Amino acid sequence: DVxxxxxxxxxxxxxxxxxxxxxxxxxxxxxxxxxTYLNWLLQRPGQSPQLLIYSVSNLESGVPNRFSGSGSExxxxxxxxxxxxxxxxxxxxxxxxxxLWTFGGGTKLELK
Amino acid sequence: xVQLQESGPGLVKPSQSLSLTCSVTGYxxxxxxxxWIRKFPGxxxxxxxxxxxxxxxxxxxxxxxxxxxxxDTSKNQFxxxxxxxxxxxxATYYCARGSFDYWGQGVMxxxxx
Numbered sequence: 001d002v003x004x005x006x007x008x009x010x011x012x013x014x015x016x017x018x019x020x021x022x023x024x025x026x027x028x029x030x031x032x033x034x035x036t037y038l039n040w041l042l043q044r045p046g047q048s049p050q051l052l053i054y055s056v057s058n059l060e061s062g063v064p065n066r067f068s069g070s071g072s073e074x075x076x077x078x079x080x081x082x083x084x085x086x087x088x089x090x091x092x093x094x095x096x097x098x099x100l101w102t103f104g105g106g107t108k109l110e111l112k
Numbered sequence: 113x114v115q116l117q118e119s120g121p122g123l124v125k126p127s128q129s130l131s132l133t134c135s136v137t138g139y140x141x142x143x144x145x146x147x148w149i150r151k152f153p154g155x156x157x158x159x160x161x162x163x164x165x166x167x168x169x170x171x172x173x174x175x176x177x178x179x180x181x182x183x184d185t186s187k188n189q190f191x192x193x194x195x196x197x198x199x200x201x202x203a204t205y206y207c208a209r210g211s212f213d214y215w216g217q218g219v220m221x222x223x224x225x
Contacts, residue, residue: 048216049149049215051211090155092157094159100172
C-alpha cells in the first residue's frame with residue numbers, strides 16, 4: 001500500500017501568515033500516463049471535504065489562488081499564501097495513482 | 113449543479129450489514145467514477161471503493177471480502193453494502209464523484225448493540 005505521511009500534524013497560524021504542509025509518499029505517484037494523481041482536500045468543521053488542488057498543482061474551480069500545490073514523484077507541498085479564517089480545518093493529501101487510493105493522516109490548521 | 117446525498121440507517125448492530133444509498137442529481141452516474149470514503153473518529157480517512165461509468169468496481173483490499181458497490185442507473189443512485197460489521201466500522205460515510213470534486217454531506221453510522 002502507498003503510505004502518505006503528512007507533516008506537521010497540527011499547524012498554528014495567524015491570519016495573513018503563509019504556511020506549508022508536506023506530503024511524502026512511500027512510492028512514486030507518477031503514473032504511466034505521465035500524470036501524477038496527488039490531490040489536496042480541506043475539511044472544514046462540520047462540512048464535507050472540499051477539493052482544493054488536483055494533479056499536484058491544478059487549482060480546482062472556485063478555490064482562491066492563495067492555495068498552491070507543488071512537488072513531484074514522492075514529495076509534495078501545499079502552500080497557503082496568507083491564511084484567512086475560512087481556511088481553518090483539516091487538510092488531507094490523497095493519491096489515486098495506485099490501485100489502492102490512500103489518504104494522508106491529515107494536518108489540522110488552527111488559529112494561533 | 114452536481115449534488116450527492118447519502119441515506120441509510122445511522123445505527124447498525126454488530127455482525128449485521130450496513131447499507132447506504134447515494135443519490136446523484138445534476139450528473140449521470142454512467143459517466144465518471146463514483147466512490148465511497150469513510151472517516152473514522154479522529155482524522156483517519158479511508159477509501160472504500162468505487163463503481164465506474166461502465167459498472168465495474170474496485171475495492172480496498174482490506175474490505176474486499178465484505179464490501180459490495182452496486183448501482184441503479186434508472187434512479188441515478190449507487191449503493192454501498194458492508195457485511196459483518198463490527199464496532200471498528202463506526203465512521204462517517206461519504207459518497208463522492210471519482211474526481212473528488214463533489215461529495216455528499218456524509219452520514220454517521222454507529223455500530224453498536
